[in-house]
Amino acid sequence: AQKVTQAQTEISVVEKEDVTLDCVYETRDTTYYLFWYKQPPSGELVFLIRRNSFDEQNEISGRYSWNFQKSTSSFNFTITASQVVDSAVYFCALSEASGGSQGNLIFGKGTKLSVKP
Amino acid sequence: GAGVSQTPSNKVTEKGKYVELRCDPISGHTALYWYRQSLGQGPEFLIYFQGTGAADDSGLPNDRFFAVRPEGSVSTLKIQRTERGDSAVYLCASSSWTGGPGELFFGEGSRLTVL
Numbered sequence: 001a002q003k004v005t006q007a008q009t010e011i012s013v014v015e016k017e018d019v020t021l022d023c024v025y026e027t028r029d030t031t032y033y034l035f036w037y038k039q040p041p042s043g044e045l046v047f048l049i050r051r052n053s054f055d056e057q058n059e060i061s062g063r064y065s066w067n068f069q070k071s072t073s074s075f076n077f078t079i080t081a082s083q084v085v086d087s088a089v090y091f092c093a094l095s096e097a098s099g100g101s102q103g104n105l106i107f108g109k110g111t112k113l114s115v116k117p
Numbered sequence: 118g119a120g121v122s123q124t125p126s127n128k129v130t131e132k133g134k135y136v137e138l139r140c141d142p143i144s145g146h147t148a149l150y151w152y153r154q155s156l157g158q159g160p161e162f163l164i165y166f167q168g169t170g171a172a173d174d175s176g177l178p179n180d181r182f183f184a185v186r187p188e189g190s191v192s193t194l195k196i197q198r199t200e201r202g203d204s205a206v207y208l209c210a211s212s213s214w215t216g217g218p219g220e221l222f223f224g225e226g227s228r229l230t231v232l
Contacts, residue, residue: 104173
């Protein structure tokens with residue numbers, strides 16, 4: 001069965017601190033996708049990144065970076081120099097790679113990040 | 118607006134009543150998804166439409182839940198004989214193939230409270 005675990009329920013940091021959100025996944029598929037979504041207080045989930053299981057290269061986008069390690073089944077997300085606007089609930093998700101099931105995402109329970117000024 | 122629109126934003130109903138939740142996806146998006154999010158949990162997949170047809174309804178919890186998308190655009194999620202356990206935020210999302218797998222555009226959700 002597929003499963004996503006986000007062990008950190010809530011994290012609180014002070015602005016400009018770096019913070020890493022952990023994500024561990026389980027799947028029997030050899031081909032799959034991993035995602036991070038952000039859910040601000042408005043409730044609308046916003047897509048941040050997708051990685052496929054064959055691409056273990058780390059990725060950086062501005063202050064955001066992602067570390068994908070198949071050996072430990074982890075896909076961690078780091079925010080550098082956090083800002084108050086980063087405050088949100090962040091979800092890690094997993095999906096199979098075939099056809100329409102790509103949109104059938106298995107989400108973790110989320111990590112609530114609070115960035116204080 | 119250009120995003121996914123969901124109505125109503127809030128719905129309070131009594132146990133046993135019938136409820137309809139509407140989703141208007143981004144224009145041109147052929148794929149539409151319904152998810153349910155309970156308090157403190159991640160979204161849980163309910164059903165996926167490709168065009169007018171339900172391509173995957175494996176997430177619908179029981180036969181009280183039904184969804185339609187008759188013209189391949191707007192979708193309605195229907196819940197019969199509501200129960201208190203149905204209380205949650207119901208999220209709709211749409212996507213296009215040009216956006217890549219799993220890149221879903223979500224609406225702000227319809228919060229359902231069953232008293």
